[in-house]
Amino acid sequence: MSNAKKLVFVTGNANKLKEVRAILAQGQAIEIDSQDLDIPEVQGTTQEVATAKCKRAAELLGGPCITEDTALCFEALNGLPGPYIKHFLKSLGHDGLNTLLDGFPTRAAWALCTFAYSAGPGSEPLLFEGKTDGQIVPPRGPPVFGWDPIFEAENTGKTYAEMPSEEKNKISHRYRALDKLRAYLQTLEK
Ligand SMILES: O=c1[nH]c(=O)c2ncn([C@@H]3O[C@H](COP(=O)(O)OP(=O)(O)OP(=O)(O)O)[C@@H](O)[C@H]3O)c2[nH]1
Numbered sequence: 001m002s003n004a005k006k007l008v009f010v011t012g013n014a015n016k017l018k019e020v021r022a023i024l025a026q027g028q029a030i031e032i033d034s035q036d037l038d039i040p041e042v043q044g045t046t047q048e049v050a051t052a053k054c055k056r057a058a059e060l061l062g063g064p065c066i067t068e069d070t071a072l073c074f075e076a077l078n079g080l081p082g083p084y085i086k087h088f089l090k091s092l093g094h095d096g097l098n099t100l101l102d103g104f105p106t107r108a109a110w111a112l113c114t115f116a117y118s119a120g121p122g123s124e125p126l127l128f129e130g131k132t133d134g135q136i137v138p139p140r141g142p143p144v145f146g147w148d149p150i151f152e153a154e155n156t157g158k159t160y161a162e163m164p165s166e167e168k169n170k171i172s173h174r175y176r177a178l179d180k181l182r183a184y185l186q187t188l189e190k
């Protein structure tokens, strides 16, 4: 029988789930169950968005859970679209997001992942952030996951979409945030 720690990841995003499972499979045994709950996402900073989503998820589940929010932040726009990237991507597409930066002196961007862990209803979520720097470029690579084709990660010369998943999962915003969450979960077991 497996004695892996079980965690419920509340997300509607199959690509996130796939990456989280792949990253966690490399280390300590944490088994991820997932639930797709329809949770309204508030407006605010990435921390406020992440905290509110996780609180609500724990209430709906009636138990501990993790949630994850991904922001794509443009330096020229003081960090926007940030947590609103989902709707910007849907409305503007890869080309529109590129055009948005035309006329600005920098196309620098960072991908920010925020995992939130709640021990259960009423328990204040803890946040674990991971950041990867890069820049916004015309799309390259297969359009499998969101904005992967237009985010060129710093010092790689490749967009996320051009990387094999093992490569992305070693440097990604998600990997860096999960590394912190994993370290925290280990302290709970002691
Ligand atoms: O190219 C990408 N590479 C990534 O590594 C990545 N991680 C997230 N995303 C997209 O960025 C938005 C975040 O919004 P988001 O955090 O609210 O996610 P979501 O609503 O899809 O799922 P969830 O909130 O149910 O977990 C959504 O459009 C996601 O598809 C990514 N795109």
Ligand SMILES: [Mg+2]
Pocket (backbone or CB within 6 Å): 041
């Ligand atoms: Mg969402």
